[in-house]
Amino acid sequence: MxxxxxxxxxxxxxxxxxxxxxxxxxxxxxxxxxxxxxxxxxxxxxxxxxxxxxxxxxxxxxxxxxxxxxxxxxxxxxxxxxxxxxxxxxxxxxxxxxxxxxxxxxxxxxxxxxxxxxxxxxxxxxxxxxxxxxxxxxxxxxxxxxxxxxxxxxxxxxxxxxxxxxxxxxxxxxxxxxPHALFHAGGALRLENALAVGVGLTYQHQGMAPFLKATLRLQRRLRDVTTARPLRGAYAAALGGEVPWLDDVMTHPDADDPYWHGASxxxxxxxxxxxxxxxxxxxxxxxxxxxxxxxxxxxxxxxxxxxxxxxxxxxxxxxxxxxxxxxxxxxxxxxxxxxxxxxxPTPVRVHVGGEDAWRDLDDWPPAPAAAASWHPAPGGHLVRHAATGSAPLASFVHDPDDPTPSLGGPLLSRTAGRRDNGPLEARDDVLTFTGPPLTEPLDVLGPVVARLTVSTDTGHVHVFTRLCDVDPQGRSVNVCDGLGRLDGNPHEPSRTTVPMGATAHRFAAGHRIRWQLSAGAHPRYATDPGTGASPVDATAFTPVRVTLHTDSALTLMHGAAP
The missing domain is CATH 3.40.50.1820 (Alpha/Beta hydrolase fold, catalytic domain)
Structure with a gap:
C-alpha cells in the first residue's frame, strides 16, 4: 500500500x-x-x-x-x-x-x-x-x-x-x-449480551427513538425470550423479526468452527x-x-x-x-x-475498588505480587490452609425451571456493576464461603482464578464463581466473577479451572473475603439443560445436584500496599 x-x-x-x-x-x-x-x-x-x-x-x-x-x-x-x-x-x-x-x-x-x-x-x-x-x-x-x-x-x-x-x-x-468471546464464554452462551448486541446493531443506527423503543420492547419480553424452549429463534418477537447474523452467532458455540474463521x-x-x-x-x-x-x-x-x-x-x-x-x-x-x-508518567492507571483511589503502575498486573490460595471449609468458612485429600464438602440443586439469576457484574444492561449480593446469597442454590475479618487491609491486584473439584448426578453443569467483599455490617458486594462448564461422568469428581477476570481491589480492615458458587447466572448466560445438549436447541431440562469438594481453591494475587 x-x-x-x-x-x-x-x-x-x-x-x-x-x-x-x-x-x-x-x-x-x-x-x-x-x-x-x-x-x-x-x-x-x-x-x-x-x-x-x-x-x-x-x-x-x-x-x-x-x-x-x-x-x-x-x-x-x-x-x-x-x-x-x-x-x-x-x-x-x-x-x-x-x-x-x-x-x-x-x-x-x-x-x-x-x-x-x-x-x-x-x-x-x-x-x-x-x-x-x-x-x-x-x-x-x-x-x-x-x-x-x-x-x-x-x-x-x-x-x-x-x-x-x-x-x-x-x-x-x-x-x-x-466476536466469539463476546457471545460465548466458558462453554456457555452469553445470552444477555447476544440480545443486547442484537438490538443495538439492528436499531441504533436508525436513530435514538427506534433504538429506545426496541430496547424497551426487549426488556418487557426478556423473561419470555430467555426461558423459551427451545431458545433458538425465540428472540424474534422481542427484536421485531429474525436477525440472521444473531442466529449464526448463537448456534456456533465452538471458536474453532469455520464460521468464526477470520473473526478474531x-x-x-x-x-x-x-x-x-x-x-x-x-x-x-x-x-x-x-x-x-x-x-x-x-x-x-x-x-x-x-x-x-x-x-x-x-x-x-x-x-x-x-x-x-x-x-x-x-x-x-x-x-x-x-x-x-x-x-x-506510567503506562498503567487503575482504579482500586474498596479504596476508591487511582493508582499509577508500571505494568499490569503489577510486580511483585504473590499468589495466595483460599480454600472452602465446613460451616461455610474460607481458610488459608488446604484440606488433605478431596472429599465432598457442600452441595445444592440447580433447577433449570428456577435458574440462579444474574445480579450485577459485567453486563450490557443498566443493572451492571457492583450490587448487594444478599438476595442472591440467600437462595438455596448458592454456596458461600467467608473468611474471617481482616486485621489489616488486603490488596488484590491481578487475575483471579478458581480451581474447582465438582461432582454432579448428571455429569453436565455450568459453575459460576464470584469473589465478594463483605463489610462489617454483612453487606456482600461483587468484585469479579467467571463461569466454566463441566462435562464428566455422573457422580465422579471433575476438575476445572475457571478464570474470574482481574481486579484491583482493597479489602479494608474488618472486611471479609467471600467466595460464592452456583450453577449459573441467568439470563446473563443461557441456562444449562443438565443433559449435555445444546442450550439453544434443548427442550428437555433436568435438575442437577452439584457437590463441591474440599480440594477446591480460590487464588488471588495479593499485592503490597503502596
Whole structure:
C-alpha cells in the first residue's frame, strides 16, 4: 500500500467555510457536559460524503473539522450505530474542536450506507477503502489516528491488521477484538449480551427513538425470550423479526468452527507497531479482551497504555467520559501532534475498588505480587490452609425451571456493576464461603482464578464463581466473577479451572473475603439443560445436584500496599 503524506504546497486549496454547523443535538449535548476541556476551535461539518467501499457500496460519512487555517491530523471513526447521538458530539464535535479532522462513517448496511451489514467480515476492506479515499482529500495531511468504543474498537483492529503507513495512533475504548468471546464464554452462551448486541446493531443506527423503543420492547419480553424452549429463534418477537447474523452467532458455540474463521483480531496485537491506548472498566463486558490486548501489545514491544476505571461498558462513556476523553486526547496529541505534555508518567492507571483511589503502575498486573490460595471449609468458612485429600464438602440443586439469576457484574444492561449480593446469597442454590475479618487491609491486584473439584448426578453443569467483599455490617458486594462448564461422568469428581477476570481491589480492615458458587447466572448466560445438549436447541431440562469438594481453591494475587 502506498504512503501519501502531502505537504502544504502539494495539496489543493480547501475552504472549510463552505460547510455547515454540527447538528443542533450535538451542540446542545456538548453544552450540557461538564469536566471537559474548553474547545480550541469552532467546528464545521460536511454532511454525507459517500465514500466508496471495497465493493463500491457507498459508505455515508460526516466530516467534522476545525474552522481555522492550517494543517490538522485526521481521526477515523467507523460505526455500525449511526452518526447521530452520542457519536456526533462525543467524537465528531469534541475532537474537532480540539484540532482534528474527524471522519465519522457508518459501516456498510447501517446508517444509510449501502451494502449489507455482516458482523466483522467487511471491516478491514472497507477501512482500507476509506483510507484510500482520505488520501485524495485536500485537507488530509497524512497523519491518521483511530478512536472509538466497543465495535468501533473492532474496526480499528481490523484496519490495523494490515496497517496503512499513515496510521500513527489508536485509542481502543472498552473495545472488542474477538466476536466469539463476546457471545460465548466458558462453554456457555452469553445470552444477555447476544440480545443486547442484537438490538443495538439492528436499531441504533436508525436513530435514538427506534433504538429506545426496541430496547424497551426487549426488556418487557426478556423473561419470555430467555426461558423459551427451545431458545433458538425465540428472540424474534422481542427484536421485531429474525436477525440472521444473531442466529449464526448463537448456534456456533465452538471458536474453532469455520464460521468464526477470520473473526478474531487477536493476532493483530501480537505484531502491531502502532502506538495504542486501551481503556476499560472493571465491570466492562469486554474487560478480559482489553487485558488480552494489553498483554499482547506489551509482549511484542508496541507502545501502549492502559486505563481501567470503576466503570461498566456504558458508564465508561458516561460518568467516566471526562477522564476517558482526557486520556484519549492526550494520546492522540502525543502521537499525531508531537505534544506529549498530557501523557501520564506510567503506562498503567487503575482504579482500586474498596479504596476508591487511582493508582499509577508500571505494568499490569503489577510486580511483585504473590499468589495466595483460599480454600472452602465446613460451616461455610474460607481458610488459608488446604484440606488433605478431596472429599465432598457442600452441595445444592440447580433447577433449570428456577435458574440462579444474574445480579450485577459485567453486563450490557443498566443493572451492571457492583450490587448487594444478599438476595442472591440467600437462595438455596448458592454456596458461600467467608473468611474471617481482616486485621489489616488486603490488596488484590491481578487475575483471579478458581480451581474447582465438582461432582454432579448428571455429569453436565455450568459453575459460576464470584469473589465478594463483605463489610462489617454483612453487606456482600461483587468484585469479579467467571463461569466454566463441566462435562464428566455422573457422580465422579471433575476438575476445572475457571478464570474470574482481574481486579484491583482493597479489602479494608474488618472486611471479609467471600467466595460464592452456583450453577449459573441467568439470563446473563443461557441456562444449562443438565443433559449435555445444546442450550439453544434443548427442550428437555433436568435438575442437577452439584457437590463441591474440599480440594477446591480460590487464588488471588495479593499485592503490597503502596
Amino acid at each position: 502506498r504512503s501519501h503524506t502531502p505537504d502544504a504546497t502539494s495539496r489543493p486549496a480547501w475552504t472549510p467555510s463552505a460547510a455547515g454547523k454540527p447538528p443542533l443535538s450535538a451542540r446542545l449535548t456538548r453544552a450540557a457536559w461538564r469536566g471537559l476541556p474548553r474547545g480550541r476551535y469552532k467546528v464545521g461539518r460536511e454532511r454525507g460524503p459517500a465514500v466508496p467501499a471495497a465493493d463500491g457500496s457507498p459508505l455515508i460519512t460526516d466530516h467534522y473539522f476545525p474552522r481555522a487555517e492550517g494543517d490538522f491530523p485526521t481521526l477515523l471513526v467507523r460505526s455500525p450505530y449511526g452518526r447521530g447521538l452520542p457519536w456526533s458530539p462525543q467524537y465528531g464535535l469534541l475532537f474537532a474542536e480540539q484540532g482534528f479532522h474527524v471522519v465519522l462513517q457508518s459501516c456498510r448496511g447501517t446508517g444509510g450506507s449501502g451494502g449489507t451489514f455482516d458482523l466483522w467480515r467487511n471491516e478491514a476492506a472497507d477501512g482500507h477503502a476509506t483510507v484510500s479515499w482520505l488520501r485524495e482529500q485536500p485537507w488530509f495531511d497524512g497523519r491518521l489516528g483511530t478512536v472509538g468504543p466497543s465495535y468501533l474498537g473492532y474496526v480499528q483492529w481490523a484496519l490495523a491488521h494490515d496497517a496503512p503507513p499513515e496510521l500513527k495512533a489508536m485509542v481502543v475504548q472498552v473495545g472488542l477484538h474477538d 483480531q487477536a493476532q493483530t496485537a501480537q505484531r502491531l507497531r502502532v502506538p495504542t491506548a486501551l481503556v476499560t472498566g472493571w465491570y466492562d463486558v469486554l474487560a478480559d479482551q482489553t487485558f488480552e490486548q494489553y498483554e499482547r501489545l506489551r509482549r511484542t514491544g508496541c507502545e501502549t497504555t492502559l486505563l481501567v476505571g470503576p466503570w461498566t461498558h456504558t458508564s465508561a462513556l458516561q460518568q467516566g467520559w471526562p477522564q476517558v476523553f482526557a486520556e484519549s486526547l492526550a494520546w492522540l496529541r502525543a502521537h499525531l501532534c508531537a505534544d506529549p505534555s498530557g501523557l501520564r
